[in-house]
Amino acid sequence: MARKKIIAGNWKMYKTIAEAKAFAETFKKKYQPSDVRVAICAPYLQLPVLVEAFRGTGIGVGAQNVHYEAEGAFTGEISIPMLEEIGVDYCIVGHSERRQYFNESDDTVNRKVKALLKTSIIPIVCVGEDLQQKEAGYEKQLVSEQVKNALHDIPADKAELIVIAYEPIWAIGTGRTATPIQANMMCELIRDTLTEMYGDETADRMVIQYGGSVKPENASEIMNMEEIDGALVGGASLEPLKFHEIVNF
């Protein structure tokens, strides 16, 4: 079945508001809507600017994290109602940098995904192994467990809205990309896990992205793999012309 592909930029902690505006102006002039969904996941402060700049263009906007409680005494956190008020379309959950540096656990990932699924904001759930886990031959079991834990207790009709991003940590920001065959194999493993959880039909409908050193030079090969339905792009999404080339793979 034809799944709608999605290419999202993850700016991480890059770009001021002025820089975000400049990016949006350049990118939207070049952008031609197609059947590939496109979004930019930016730091919180830049989200209203991007929502405004991309209004009516079809380009989506996403956050990079969120708290699972609607409000409360959680200094420094941002809630889902706050994101809804701005009008964001997506929210990355469980990026490896959040798991590694901010103690994000499978349990908090699961809570965040469940809370987002009560709204129209689409969760982009990141999974992926580090180099040590890969060298120990443990990557398949780990990634499969991460998927099961992230989607724990989520019914099929909700699960099918989720985007999963397979991002091997050893390929993030390193210039070292998983080969398209390796990436495809891991995305297939994720789909097998989803089949086990929800059956063929739901698993078939779910969008699985690859992330890790995606750039204009390798985008087309990656995007054309059978099991890969999109890309989550870090470094190369910071430059509007490079990101435009990737989107037009």
Ligand code: 13P
């Ligand atoms: P790079 O594209 O810079 O390797 O980053 C990938 C990533 O972490 C996207 O979320």
